[in-house]
Amino acid sequence: MGRAKPKIPNFTLLKECGHGASSHVWLAADDDGILRAVRLMDHDNPAGRERIETECRSIARYRNAANHHPNLLDILYIGRTSKYLYYVTEPADNAAGSSGEYLPDTLADRLERRPGSAAETREYVEAILNGVEHLHKNGLAHRDLKPENILFIRNELKIADPGLIEAIEKTSGSGSDGFRPDRNASGEEADIYAIGKIIYCLYTRQSADCFPEIPENIELDAIAPWNEIALKCCGDGADSYRSIAEIRADVRKIRKRNAANALLQYAGKNVISMLTPFFHRVPCRKRTFPGKVE
Numbered sequence: 001m002g003r004a005k006p007k008i009p010n011f012t013l014l015k016e017c018g019h020g021a022s023s024h025v026w027l028a029a030d031d032d033g034i035l036r037a038v039r040l041m042d043h044d045n046p047a048g049r050e051r052i053e054t055e056c057r058s059i060a061r062y063r064n065a066a067n068h069h070p071n072l073l074d075i076l077y078i079g080r081t082s083k084y085l086y087y088v089t090e091p092a093d094n095a096a097g098s099s100g101e102y103l104p105d106t107l108a109d110r111l112e113r114r115p116g117s118a119a120e121t122r123e124y125v126e127a128i129l130n131g132v133e134h135l136h137k138n139g140l141a142h143r144d145l146k147p148e149n150i151l152f153i154r155n156e157l158k159i160a161d162p163g164l165i166e167a168i169e170k171t172s173g174s175g176s177d178g179f180r181p182d183r184n185a186s187g188e189e190a191d192i193y194a195i196g197k198i199i200y201c202l203y204t205r206q207s208a209d210c211f212p213e214i215p216e217n218i219e220l221d222a223i224a225p226w227n228e229i230a231l232k233c234c235g236d237g238a239d240s241y242r243s244i245a246e247i248r249a250d251v252r253k254i255r256k257r258n259a260a261n262a263l264l265q266y267a268g269k270n271v272i273s274m275l276t277p278f279f280h281r282v283p284c285r286k287r288t289f290p291g292k293v294e
Helices: 046-066 107-113 118-137 187-204 220-234 244-279
Strands: 011-019 024-030 035-042 075-080 084-089 150-153 156-159
Touching (some): 118 187, 118 244
Antiparallel strands (some): 011 024, 024 035, 035 084
16 A cells, blocks of 8 residues: 655645655646646654755745746745645646646656757756856755756756755765766866766767766767866866856857858859759750751
8 A cells, every 4th residue: 555645735746756865746637627846855753854945945045046037937925834834836837738647848858758959958068057057146056956957848948956055165975976077076066077078978879877988889079078068067176067158158159150051052052043944954956957858
């Protein structure tokens, strides 16, 4: 027999659809039948109480900074019962379609079930940079950037799960395996590192643990600019990135390069189509003269 569903005021919990180290996410309906996502943290457990109180403070700081930013998940309400701390957000889009099930549309899910493209990679990276840069400008670092914590709501990318939010200058080793530096790093450094790993996952469709290996079936010239950005995000040398603005500058170079290549390709096709009539040989018909019998 399964455990009983938690009780939260004004919400009916429908289905558990995710979990973290100290929390569980439920698809829920409010009293008007509007679907929401509710993340629950059990503060009744003494072993995790300190962590949960820290996470709750992080969420409050994030909520004040997010301020309806298009690429940060809005927290609609933070509440507390005798057993749980919880917060309410919009739910992610349903990646399961019309099957009757609910599968949150996350970047992790898209990496698994959809082929990638250069345009999609650039679109996702620019949206992530927008959200993270907004946090950094407000003195905060996310500290847990990874594909599972990136949602799509009405097909718009949203950075979610702010439970590890810290001051941007604070040094620690927090984060998720595969997406955190193997050294104590500032919040800004940790976020830049995680962005590099996410970029790697986007252009290779491989696990972050495989970094920096490139699959044999990938054409190196096609991904070279993104690979260079990922290496500079995850490096620790003089040429490594020190800010989101530096990453953005190189992403813009890729956009401009792609636009120039597309223009040249378009112009080339037009030139060929204009010149083709001049080189098209029309078969000559044999002339006959009056009175001459063929």
